[in-house]
Amino acid sequence: MADLTRLTAAETAERIASGEVTAVEVVEAHLARIDAVDEKVHAFLHVDREGALAKAREVDEKRARGERLGPLAGVPVAVKDLFTTEGVPTTVGSKILEGWIPQYDATVVRKLKEADVVILGKTNMDEFAMGSSTENSAYGPTGNPWDLTRIPGGSGGGSSAAITAYEAPLAIGTDTGGSIRQPAAVTGTVGVKPTYGGVSRYGMVAFSSSLDQGGPCARNVLDAALLHSVIAGHDELDSTSIDQPVPDVVTAARNGDVAGLRVGVVKEFRGEGYQAGVLQRVDETVELLRELGAEVVEVSCPSFTKALAAYYLIAPSECSSNLARFDAMRYGLRVGDDGTRSAEEVTALTRAAGFGDEVKRRVMLGTYALSSGYYDAYYGSAQKVRTLIKRDFERAFGEVDVLVSPTTPTTAFPIGERADDPMAMYLADLCTIPSNLAGNAAMSVPCGLAPEDGLPVGLQIIAPAMADDRLYRVGAALEAAHQARWGHPLLEEAPSL
Template sequence: MTDMAELTRLTAAETAARIASGEVTAVEVTQAHLDRIDAVDEKVHAFLHVDREGALATAREVDAKRARGEKLGPLAGVPLALKDIFTTEGQPTTVGSKILEGWIPPYDATVTKRLKDADVVILGKTNMDEFAMGSSTENSAYGPTGNPWDLTRIPGGSGGGSSAALASFQAPLAIGTDTGGSIRQPAALTGTVGVKPTYGGVSRYGMVAFSSSLDQGGPCARTVLDAALLHEVIAGHDPMDSTSVDAPVPPVVEAARSGEVRGMRVGVVPELSGEGYQPGVMQRFDESVELLRELGAEIVEVSCPSFTRALAAYYLIAPSECSSNLARFDAMRYGLRVGDDGTRSAEEVTALTREAGFGDEVKRRVMLGTYALSSGYYDAYYGSAQKVRTLISRDFAKAFESVDVLVSPTAPTTAFPIGERADDPMAMYLADLCTIPSNLAGNAAMSLPCGLAPEDGLPVGLQIIAPAMADDRLYRVGAAVEAAFQARWGHPLLEEAPSL
């Protein structure tokens, strides 16, 4: 007889195999995860909305298809937590904001549709920083999410709900989005795996926009193989997205199953270390580099001088694009409407609605972006930032002429206490120091666990960066590192997490 609690501890690949063999049903797996959500999410607050009826209906259909002998996908019946930035037909999509509270989209995002077509069971929508603006999930209008390793600490952001759902065993798979590190940084802080695919590798259609030239959806999981299986489901060209890459999906699953790095050249970027980096984070990173050397990779130092300007460039480009994208939330078409009593003009209603509906961080970025784009300042700010972006892309191109991948810490520190940086935006922005360059250049990057920092016993992430459309290299290197570390530790890192 299957232990229902045990089902929540399985990897997605193991869960799919058990469902396919008939050892367990998709309904049993789904119910086990719904029970886990009931048991722990009041403390974690990973979910904003749980779709119990829809999840069980999908699971029943998977079991019916299997009984009929129909061909099922590799993740059929596996539960998943979906970041609340993707539209879901008939289910709420709030983007963590009061301005969309209660909004029910009339259509599915392409990512949502591909998950449904693959018979993945969507458990519900996860908490996030409002409009994906933040590095801690404290900017959600619906309250912060706790880090399962220590509920008084942040789980990273903006996709902290998705990463916390994984780390607390409420779901084996999740979807996040990454504008400046919002998949990778939460993965690092929760001891999970997160991948930012090549820009355009996963469709943005139906993903509520923050910064259109930077936003990228991607897979979140507890293992490298699980992330690859999910990546394969959601990736691929989409004619509904003009920025979608019309090219074959890189062989990510094959790469994750091989995990061989012998003969690869791995670049270490000195600009992504030094002052401001927690000693324990650097200790675990140095151990990861040495591990890669032991596995047969050649380690090369590769300087990327423009990376030191990436943070400043990002915080001009992203707010500028956000000020444009969020102009659509005007109280006229959908979402919140405040002050429409017949005595006020449309402009007054819009202003009152945006004042009530947007949080402080969203307002801060809209104002920064509007200023950067204003007459007389465009060239000095936005134009200069785009020039720096070009320099960063050139640094990456030059680096990849001599190495196969680059590595760095994913985040300069481990998870900090909730509220510690709430009144210091600059300190908060520094959490994305290592991840931002890849968003500006549009290439692929992954974070995976590389141990616990000795100072506080909290997870540290290793970042792997690959050229655009070479996403398979991430999985090849990531699988090798994951296997070697787990052999050394004797178990997955998450087994050391305190039990909720």
């Protein structure tokens, strides 16, 4: 039997549905792979062996009874440790929630279970999703399977590493400023930030409520589309959820074609700070779009140059508000409660011990930006820039169907290289942040290896809100054309662990 961990999610589902393999066999193969490599990769914070095997047995019993199975029934998935999962630890990569076991499922988790997708466990991440490298996890960094001395992206580096290391065929991530797309770019995988409100945020531990968005991570475009279709849709429990039909992303992924499509290349996403090999691979892919029949034009979005500054006022401000709930009174860590201290003192001691440096930095930035006398100068001004960015997108999408750019300015950097330089770290999200501020849809797809270091490069595709299917149409066309040239998926060039 072929190595079950090397199959695509679509292939795995087909083999389970036909009875060629059992869901239990598939899960056991992935659990064995986790046992073999995760000590080196550190993609998982918690592996739910009993729960995964129980769900797999349930799927096999349904098939034996002749019940109709969903398109991903029995397929394993790894879930970023930001989603509440009933009976399973949810830490958000922080000591302040170490040992917390939720009593309810996030909507995304509930939808996965209802679709008979098998949850393997929870993946490592930057604490409270604050970071671009997964080095800010309170439980240690994750390695990039292409080179374990390099970062797998962040904040969702555990999810991207899990699928890259063949520990899971699918993963769930969240994207506040690029935390699905940036990890996908540096690991040679596919990551999608759906339209804001397209996937429920209920049960996602909030970082920045107007920016956070859950989405799919996969090794190819079709698998991402299948997962997207499972987790998307309106949710009455989420006041920001969009009450509209989910775009038909699966059909788009099966029929990738860019003939006649107008593609805009974002002028502002190149220049100083961009790795030469990244721009080379992106330019080659833009030329490939022309060869495939797309009309390519340059588009200027001048407000995008201010996106990074606006983001690092808006996101910390919202995080300052959201993290106020971690007060040592209701759940999680409690420090200094010996009967001699006030509630305020216990809260201060708990936060000092439970939050990491990056979380403290952003809470302080946000609190300052929201403080009396500074609100209009900082937070208010950032929201005005956000409006300008939205208008730039509106103008651009009046001219073109999709926009493209590098996903990240560089390939994966060495672990520790930017640890003492927050600004250098923040620049990793330079190209991804505008879509979070505007709320539209975006995807990263592999477009080759940088000649300088042999590491993956990602192309970002951006579509208007609720036009997520355009991402999959373009992504699938490029994936097929690239693989025809390369002769194999890009991940086949990754060193084996």
